[in-house]
Amino acid sequence: MSTLALPALITRRGRRPLPGFGLSLGLGLAWLSVVVLLPLAALALRAAGLGAEGWLRAIQDPRVQASLKLSFTASFVAALIASVAGALVAWVVVRYRFPGRRLLDALVDLPFALPTAVAGIALTAIYSANGWVGRYTEPLGIKIAYTPIGITIALIFIGLPFAVRTVQPVLEVLGREQEEAAASLGASRLTTLRRVVLPELLPALLTGFSLAFARALGEYGSVIFIAGNLPYKTEIAPLLITIRLEEYDYGGAVAIAALLLAASFVCLLAINAIPLLFAHERKGAGRDV
Template identity: 65%
Template sequence: MSRAARRSPGVLPGFGLSTGFTVLYLCLVVLVPLSTLALRSSALSWADALRIVASPRALASYRLSFGASLAAAAVNVLFGVLVAWVLARYRFPGRSLVDAIVDLPFALPTAVSGIALTAVYSRNGWLGRWLEPLGIHGAFSPLGVTIALTFIGLPFVIRTVQPVLEDLDPEVEEAAAVLGAGRWQTFRRVLLPAIVPAALTGFALSFARALGEYGSVVFISGNMPLRTEIAPLLIMTRLEQYDYAGAAAIAMVLLAASFVLLLAINRLQAWTRTRTGQA
């Protein structure tokens, strides 16, 4: 019976055919463009490549891009889990509208979101006029870059954590309360182990999306070299100057650093799942 079940045809093709199409698709969509990027940057000598990728302007753009992306992803994890909890656990008037608004950054063109955020947080904007007297510059500053990256990355965390919370039976929390656990103890011992892998996945997705963001940041950042210039903008600047090899070299730095960071997050996620399974 088991041998017949293993031989029964499934909906998808067999392993060999499916694997072949998968590898071909990944090669055409991912590996070939990335290999072309590496080939472009190899046109530079080691000295020229080091001069470009380690210039003060490039280092400043790396610090802003990675720092703002990490900060935005961390903020999104904190508030994204809270929003996902509210949407998964409570029923209230307007819930469907709130649930739809969560996906708005997905559908909104990034240039439009950048213009909107700039209008809100600039010196004469709705919020900026109140923040400027307090010394808080919400536009044309690193804070403005972080705000834009937080805006475009929030749905990734919410849509990753929300299904996990919806699948988690509320009776588990009630059982913990009946056994004498407090709210913080229930969250730490029951809810947190279940949502940590999903939260890490949302963090990785939000970070990766923020690192490559261009349209929404280019308006609110001010694009001041050494201060508010992000790495994708520096790449675009070199492309406009027809310096394709230099742009490819900077892109390779972002690619390598983001790959290492995402790999570390995935390993941490796997370790968390293992510890949760053992517990």
Template identity: 75%
Template sequence: MPASGRWRRPLPGFGLGLGIGLTWLGLIVLLPLAALILRSGGLGWAGWARAISDSRVIASLKVSFGASFVAAVAALLFGALIAWVLVRYRFPGRRLMDALVDLPFALPTAVAGITLAAIYDENGWVGQLLQPFGIQLVNNFTGIVIALIFVGLPFAVRTVQPVLEALGREQEEAAISLGASRLTTLRRVILPELLPALLTGFALAFARALGEFGSVIFISGNLPWKTEIAPMLITIRLEEDGGVPAAIVLATLLLLMSFACLLAINAASTLFAHGNRRDG
């Protein structure tokens, strides 16, 4: 501690930078979200019940939540596999593959949707191969899942990859030298270390898929009660006379679910951190 007894900040301008950062965060993120929540709260329970009880709304929520869950699970499995390959193996084109993982982050979602629809359509590169078998991947639930996997995969890869890089191979080699099989090593050594990252990747992919719009509308067909997602129905309700309250309720519901996913991530990370300290 300095002789003056005052705590000295490690970085100059910390207070000013913190104030500017919090101000911009409040104006750009928190203020619009607070306005949405207040507007939805003003509708009352009757307004919420009337909006949510609509059969078309219920159908869109089922499609959105069901497709998001399936896509998040698939993105987690494939993302963990891709992260494992990128970390544990060296091969030609590895850096290109690593860079392509981030492509959905940079690619406009509308462009992604058009591209996916063109590839998996019955006349596309993949669709025409599956057409003779009666398999259709566009204008149905499967097409929605494909689009959501595309946008959610990078979250799974980028949350698991750093943990694998930090884990190294020492613990695996020690377990194998003690007679453990590969399956036992995976279950008792690797998975406990990866579990927080896996849960985080799943939650992020699910939250991202829940609010996805651009990449889905071109491949889903937007059929009411069948392939219409909640974000699409929000847009439709906003264009209808008297449909603004229903759009606000739907938007608030999706917002609350996204926040719930983030809270679950933080809670799970905290629990695993405490568990690791006790085990240590």
């Protein structure tokens, strides 16, 4: 084989590094369409069939508004707390070496593997009036189970792994060199954290927050046991969808589901836009320098 033909061969092979690209792409798109796109498209078409008037009538129901307000508020607070706690856990796992570190790292993924119903029952048993924690808090006037506080705790539980796993790789790549350089220049620990570490972690923190918020917004199994499911008080939107279906109010169920789907889609767009936004800002800052 001549040396002139070698680059052409490499180019041809570089276009398709693996055989069966067409078949793999077709099977992947077919699976994605059947499992994800078709159900979402059916929901969107059904929601569009309600019309603006029917959709607004279903959403403006006081019970629906109360459940949506609870779901969005609890999800936002839980995602915010999970982001901060997740960053702290990731920092400890990456930066320190101590006995049980690998066990702690493995326990972070426990909410992913644990059935949501089991998590809900366990949290209820802990925070109820006769639970390990509830027996001490309720005499102080702090009721956790069957209140929005309990709902928020359950949502923090299922959102924490997202926050940890988005921040942890960034910390591993970041290393200690920049912090040591800042310290050698006389920067305090607080200044180093604020000017060196946080700017690098901010995209990951925002991504973890968006993932935790989207996950909490549609959470059902781990919440219904600890929520108490009282209408207008502790009834979450996913539960109300189920109730509307049991009442054969398919239009009401579709309207709530479409709203949650739109909110999750916005979170998905934000997750994909965050890296591009920060990359553009860094590129602009580099030009200014």
